[in-house]
Amino acid sequence: MISLRFQPCTAGVLSASVSRAGFIKRCDSTKPGRTVRRIGTMAMAASPLEICVKESITTPNKLGDCPFCQRVLLTMEEKHVPYDMKMVDLSNKPEWFLKISQEGKVPVVKFDEKWVPDSDVITQALEDKFPEPPLATPPEKASVGSKIFSTFIGFLKSKDSGDGTEQVFLDELSTFNDHIKENGPFINGEKISAADLSLAPKLYHMKIALGHYKNWSVPDSLSFVISYMENVFSRESFVNTQAQTEDVIAGWRPKVMG
Known part of the structure; x- marks a missing residue:
């Protein structure tokens, strides 16, 4: 049920x-x-x-x-x-x-x-x-990157640069970077899976919102996160379904300004 x-x-x-x-x-x-x-x-x-x-x-x-x-x-x-x-x-x-x-x-x-x-x-x-192509993610990898979104929101809403929210967020990105380095190019290896399709829109929001409101971008040291984002964002499926930049900025404005 x-x-x-x-x-x-x-x-x-x-x-x-x-x-x-x-x-x-x-x-x-x-x-x-x-x-x-x-x-x-x-x-x-x-x-x-x-x-x-x-x-x-x-x-x-x-x-x-x-x-x-x-x-x-x-x-x-x-x-x-x-x-x-x-x-x-x-x-x-x-x-x-x-x-x-x-x-x-x-x-x-x-x-x-x-x-x-x-x-x-x-x-x-x-x-x-619609089982083909299969997109199911193995249970042991299904939660990879799952804390990035919540820590991104904490950092985005933060008004105090010394409150530690950026570091908590960076720690999650670093963990994800290590996973992709060892398992990539996608969360489950060579083929895209449901975990990627869940995380990718959140990373897209992260990139636009932090760039606009905090002039922040993923550090060059996290090169596998950067390449992962470029890889997923360039897929035809993503291009066909992505929100406009101005909508993402407007959508986060109440949380940032409120």
């Missing part, structure tokens, strides 16, 4: 829908508010999965900055699963969406007429329903 819980992103008004699967062949705009991307030949016979995601707060009809939404989209992209992306405005939650998600949170995906929340649950369901 699947336990349903939400990841911390909230949602609102339908503004656009995008169908995707696998590798892009062409992209056409069919009518206002809807962009249909026709991709490859794999999985196109299947009905696209409906997914509600955060809409950009800076550009209408663009994907927003929720890393948990990107995690699910990355999984669909890597598995070449077609999807129908419903962009929703977090600041204006309509009744139709609150019926899907009583807490008004995204992502949510429709599986067999049932809306399922929580990126952990969704990505596991995708792995079960």
Whole structure:
């Protein structure tokens, strides 16, 4: 039995829908508010999965900055699963969406007429329903890099340069650097896995937010972290699903300024 819980992103008004699967062949705009991307030949016979995601707060009809939404989209992209992306405005939650998600949170995906929340649950369901290519991470590696995001947030919000939050964050990056050095180029070796798809959007937020608000970047000494980020960020799946820089900056502003 699947336990349903939400990841911390909230949602609102339908503004656009995008169908995707696998590798892009062409992209056409069919009518206002809807962009249909026709991709490859794999999985196109299947009905696209409906997914509600955060809409950009800076550009209408663009994907927003929720890393948990990107995690699910990355999984669909890597598995070449077609999807129908419903962009929703977090600041204006309509009744139709609150019926899907009583807490008004995204992502949510429709599986067999049932809306399922929580990126952990969704990505596991995708792995079960679409086993090829396999993305499961071995249990002993599943938590690699898992503390980077929380320590990044602590450092980002810190107003005191001497409070130790930067060092705690750097310690986590250093541990990750050592792992990739010994096991890379990905967390589970030669092939990308679910752990990478979970961590990569968070590293993307880390890079943009710390660069903007603290003029900080990953030290050159952590060369394997740098190469890992370059490797993952350059994948077609990531480019297709990444948030705009201005959205990431705007999304973290309340935590930094508050």
